[in-house]
Amino acid sequence: MSTAIIYSFTSNKTAKAGEKIVAAIGKSFETTTVDADQLTEEEFLAYNQLILGVPTWFDGELPHYWDEFVPAIEEMDLKGKKVAIYGLADQVGYPENFADGIGILGRLMRERGAELVGETAIESYKFESSHAIENDKFMGLVLDQENQARLSKKRIENWVEDLKNIFK
Template sequence: MKKVGLFYGTSTTKTATIAKKIKEAFGDVQIDIIPVEDAWKKDFESYDNIIVGAATWFDGELPSYWDELKPELESLKMKNKKVAIFGLGDQVKYADNFIDGVGILAETFESVGAKVVGFTSVDGYEFGNSRALRDGKFLGLAIDFENQAKKTDERIKNWVEQLKKEFS
């Protein structure tokens, strides 16, 4: 497998924790961690396999560091690149926009030619609506620290095993 670039906001503790767990779950696969706050267009374009992570803030918004980078992302050349997305959200307090950040990022990367991979089942979640849904699946890994923390490690393990196949 080609090396993987993992981009996430290092200033959000829970997102950083999940990113580190994802890297560990990949074992001996080379994963380069790039803080999204420091990322440039060339950083994204230098990987064929990319993982991005973001929490969903407030009523379905990207955190400011992703939001500020979005105009640059919209100019990327991502044809033949695969992007997997993980997102954090609260399906109880924010049931009508659960992990919307995943959907926003998926739309952005697809608009520049990337193929989004790593879709996951909605089984075991209870929420009202999400921009991260397509054909009954999440467009990436959904993590709910507040309400389902005990399921996090297993979800990461299963997702990484799936990505190892999809990134090959």
């Protein structure tokens, strides 16, 4: 069973992080990289394990390529699917909307029946509010290349270690 890792190939920092996540997964489980700009409903639904990359844009919103796909997701039955989300964000520039995109996409996945996996601790970040928090955890992996680039490698490694126990 392959796991789709879906991010926009033209979304600079999100694409770079996606490549690093794929490298960290290595041969632990099979992955297929999919360009979010070209995403179709058929392709999305073809996978039971998904990793989604989403930067937060426009002060707490999804980037346009995910936003345009939301109406399609709202019609989907995602029961039986496991979804992990990583997101690029900027805690200094946007402390009130930190990584909101993860929360928007995560709640949508869950509403459609998917199981969200890969939650992470909030402790090593400093911000005011985030829609990505649930039960005192981030709903996915938050990477901040603007302010904490040096922490990203370890954050990715730790997250991928968790995913190795979840994805087959």
